[in-house]
Amino acid sequence: MRKLSFLAAVLLLVPSFVGAVSGSGSVRLLDPAIDLKDVASLQRGAKLFVNYCLSCHNASLARYNRMAADIGLTEDQVKNNMMFATDKVGDVMKVAISSEDATKWFGVQPPDLSVVSRSKGIDWLYSYLLGFYKDDDPARPFGVNNLIFPDVAMPHVFLDLQGVQIKKSHSGAGEESVSSTEMGNLLELAQPGLMDSVEYQNAVRDLVTFMAYLGEPTKLERQQLGIWVLLFLAVLFVLSYGLKKEYWKDVKHT
Incomplete structure (x- = not known):
């Protein structure tokens, strides 16, 4: 009886534990709904990555020629x-900036982005890139902060595209969840950028799609191969079962 009670308690705690680790603090992460088969999205994401991310971050596990072949360039x-x-x-x-200069300018060496989509998750990346806001605290070196990663050392590199967001004065980061269509629950746009909110979300989705590809370039191939493996095992099971029946049909059971 005690074992059953313990098991029931564990099962009740699992959903809350999963919810806690899937989010960042009290902010609910957003699902970017990426599609790795969308070649156009991958190409747009690659363009954003090399122009905005590759200035400071390495992707040392990826090669340019492999990327070109995989995304149709x-x-x-x-x-x-x-x-x-x-x-x-x-x-x-890889970037041209040295690790010493990067540490001097940002206080920490920018992480390699090769597998960040797997270590952090695409929901985290998407929410993080949408979560920058203006922070006038003198301790903030670049004048911005982030809902998903508080006190982040990274500047808002997409500031010109998104514009300036500010925190709503009546809500804190833990009071409401972030909407997938607007950041209005916690943030509001104080100064427009080159893109409107929908265009920026689509651009970030493209970037996250490309970063998901970087994290596992062979994911689609692996999934397709997995289907064939399962079909092979199914056929093998049928043949093995038929062979077993043939071998044992004349054996008398006592």
């Missing part, structure tokens, strides 16, 4: 539009 397109720190298309995606 030619090597010439990548050379002419996406390579700023090297002229060899077979090189890995």
Whole structure:
């Protein structure tokens, strides 16, 4: 009886535990609903990544030529539009900035983004990139903060695209969840950027799609291969069962 009571208590705690680890603090993470089969989205995300992220962050587990082949670009397109720190298309995606300079400027070395989509999750990335807001605290070196990652050392690199968001004075970060269509529950746009809110969300979705690809370039191939493996095992099971029946049909059971 005690074992059953303990098991019931554990099962009741599981949903709350999952909810706690899936979010960041009290802010509910948003689902970007990415599609790794959307080649156009991957290409737009790659453009954003090399222009905004690759200035400070490495993606040292990815190579330009592999990326080109996977997302439908030619090597010439990548050379002419996406390579700023090297002229060899077979090189890995690294930045020119040294780790010492990066630490000096930002206080910490920017993390490698090769597998951040797997370590943090795409929901976290999407929410994080939507969660920057103006913070006038003198302790904030770049004048911004983030709902998902409080006191983050990173500047808001998409400030020109999104515009300036501010916290609503009547709500705190833990009082309401963030809406997927607007940041109005916790944040409001004080100064528009080059994109409206929908355009910016779509741009961030494209970027997260590309970063999800970086984290596991062979994911679609693995899933397709998995289907064939399951079909093979199903056929093998039928053949094995038939063989077993054939071998044992003349055996008399006592």
